[in-house]
Amino acid sequence: MTNTESLENVVLELRRGVIVLAALSQLGTEQYGYSLLKQLSDQGLEVDQGTLYPLLRRLEAQGLLESVWKLEEARPRRYYIISAEGKKLLPKLKKEWSSIISVMDKILAK
């Protein structure tokens, strides 16, 4: 494995956990997958479709998201929104994230 491949793998691992928090934080209002993808991209977080769509399904299976099919412009779209369970979890995740950042900042500053 080359250095570039190792770097890519580690970065991928790092981002994987972040995407859950990013997606949950953006789904306070309902969005379909592609619009969420663009919204995250506009804010600087590039997420692959192959990562986001299965993740949304997994979060829904865990009860953190709800989804509904709607017909828009003659095209059916699946809209996702954060569930009551997800709303309870989100502040805790944000707090955890802040704690991780401050701990890692301290570790990396040394």
Next chain:
Amino acid sequence: MNLINRYVTEVGKHLPLVMGREDIERELRSTLEDMLEERAEKEGRAADESMEMELLREYGSPQKVAETYNPHPYLIGPRIFPLFLMVLKITFFGIAAGLSVVTIIQLITEVASMDHDYVKIVLQGFGNIFSACMAASGYVVLTFAIIERFVPDFKIDIEEEKKWDPAILAKEPAPHSVKRGDLIAEIVFTIIGLAFLNWLFRLPIFSDEFLRLVPWIIALCFAEIVLDFYLLRNAVWTSAAYIAKILIETANMAIVFIILRAPEMLGVTVQALSHIPEDSSVEIGKLIDIINVSIWITLIVVLILQAVEIGKAVYGLWRIKRPK
């Protein structure tokens, strides 16, 4: 849109049925159509087949896309693997024990009727155990593969995992410590065995070739006793002790091999049993058969046990020598 439809159908073919294939296909189609529409707007022209083709090429092969929805397509996943292993071990043990009993009963009854090939019965017994284990493992794998695929919520906590407590580690013997009871028993039985062999070898039933091996057998028994005393004193296995054990067992195996390769060396003959009166009710030929088969089975069992002992000693030596 024709290519998108075909692409979505291809992705669907690689998705497991239970995962909501239709739902995934619908969402994927909708996303690709959104992406195509956006691309057409950017390029300022109507979407055509070449644009579709370019989009699908970027999106990736249908198989790769399907894999993202099922990234670990296990036959038996980590969720149920410990239970699978436990069931498999119990199955193997049950089959081996059950069929061994059947083979032993068959051997005993055939000995009574005196008209069967005993070696064939033993080999058939091993064959039956092997084929029954293979067939049973197939059924177990199939059952767990079905559970893995169709019962996503199935989980049984194995009791051992729940009860595990680090305190039990303190009760475990150190990796290379010796078991004193085993050593004492081995010394006692080796001495009794030596006395018995000393009496047995005096009987006029063994060939001269075999009697030439006797001093080696006795020497190896003494070597075993010396090693056992050393281990009793030392309390732990050392590299030297493991090497000595390997050498002794290898020499033992060599002797058993020599006897197995030349069965006539130990094989009891009519001549050897000539002291039995001719008018005895014992049929000499059949008695010789039974004795020879018993010797053959015993030697095979001894060979297996010696191989196990060597394996244990090599593993112990490797554990001592491996870098920590």
